[in-house]
Amino acid sequence: AACRWRRGRRCLPSRARAAAERAIALAPELAEAHSALGLIQLSYDWNLPAAGRALQRAIALKPTYAAAHSWLGAWHAAVSSAEDGVASGEEAVRVEPLSLSANVQLGWRYHAAGRFDDAARRLEHALELEPRYPMAHWLLGQSYLTLGRHDEGIAELRTAAELSGNLAWIVATFGCGLAHVGRIDEARAILADLTRRAENEYVRAFLFALLHAYLGE
Numbered sequence: 449a450a451c452r453w454r455r456g457r458r459c460l461p462s463r464a465r466a467a468a469e470r471a472i473a474l475a476p477e478l479a480e481a482h483s484a485l486g487l488i489q490l491s492y493d494w495n496l497p498a499a500g501r502a503l504q505r506a507i508a509l510k511p512t513y514a515a516a517h518s519w520l521g522a523w524h525a526a527v528s529s530a531e532d533g534v535a536s537g538e539e540a541v542r543v544e545p546l547s548l549s550a551n552v553q554l555g556w557r558y559h560a561a562g563r564f565d566d567a568a569r570r571l572e573h574a575l576e577l578e579p580r581y582p583m584a585h586w587l588l589g590q591s592y593l594t595l596g597r598h599d600e601g602i603a604e605l606r607t608a609a610e611l612s613g614n615l616a617w618i619v620a621t622f623g624c625g626l627a628h629v630g631r632i633d634e635a636r637a638i639l640a641d642l643t644r645r646a647e648n649e650y651v652r653a654f655l656f657a658l659l660h661a662y663l664g665e
Contacts, residue, residue, distance in 0.1 A: 461492040479510030487519050496527050514544035518553040530561035548578050555587050559594075567591040582612040589625060598629045616642060620655035627662035635663060 465488045471481035486502030489495045500523050506516035521536035537554035544550050551574040558567035571588040574581065589604030605622040612618045623638030639659045642651055 461488060464488050465493075477509055479506040479513050479516065482506035482509065483513060483516040483519065486516070486523070490519065490523055490526070496523065499523055500527065512543045514540040514547045514550045517543065518550050521553060521557050525557060525560050530557070533557045534561050534563070546577065548574060548581060548584075551577065552581070552584050552587065555584070555591070559587060559591055564591050564594045568595065580611055582608045582615075582618065585611060586618055586621070589622075593625055593628060601625060602629060602631075616645065616649075616651045617655055620659055623659050624662040627659070632663065635659065639663070 465485065468481050468485040468488060471478055472485065475481065482502045483506035486499045486506060489502060490499035493499075500520075503516055503520040503523055506513060507520065510516070517536050517540035521533040521540065523533075524530075524536055525533035534554070534557045537550070537557035540547070540550040541554050551570060555567045555571040555574060558564070558570055568588060568591040571584050571591060574584040575588070578584070585604045586608035589601045589608060592598075592601030592604060595601075602622075602625055605618075605625045609615070609618045609622045619638060620642060623635045623642075626632075626638065627635035639656070642655065642659070645651055
């Protein structure tokens with residue numbers, strides 16, 4: 449698969465894959481290594497059959513490894529059903545209830561399954577664990593907007609952008625939220641700001657397409 453992030457001359461996902469494969473060669477029963485390989489295959493290689501096998505192997509080796517359950521939930525959402533994804537996400541939280549990542553991932557699985565009230569409650573809980581986690585605010589904002597809680601949704605997206613250091617993709621989706629609720633001038637201001645930023649840093653073309661789509665263009 450084409451590399452999406454590069455540092456120096458080597459592709460970071462390729463380095464991650466090589467490290468995971470080396471770890472498995474050294475310790476074939478290491479669940480964390482199989483889980484890492486499965487995540488790489490899922491997120492970067494888009495090799496869904498291989499990813500499923502690696503994540504299921506990780507869980508077989510270590511049933512209490514929450515991260516493997518969480519990523520298996522993402523795999524289920526891609527290849528089987530959203531509710532299967534929810535089941536894996538719930539198992540991740542069951543085995544590690546204080547895991548910030550597991551709680552946020554479960555919120556994402558609920559959102560993907562159309563269970564927006566459940567998503568909001570889970571993400572609110574995640575923010576009780578860590579109030580400054582940008583991804584939790586971002587997902588909560590999405591859930592609030594879908595529930596028609598527009599002011600709260602916009603506030604959460606704004607907070608996510610601020611806490612992330614104004615990452616371009618979070619800023620862009622904040623702009624989409626503004627457009628969604630009819631705050632068109634503010635959305636256009638974000639589009640203009642991202643256009644200026646693109647003169648000096650990489651901003652994905654997809655983000656501009658997304659903003660234009662929400663603006664009806």
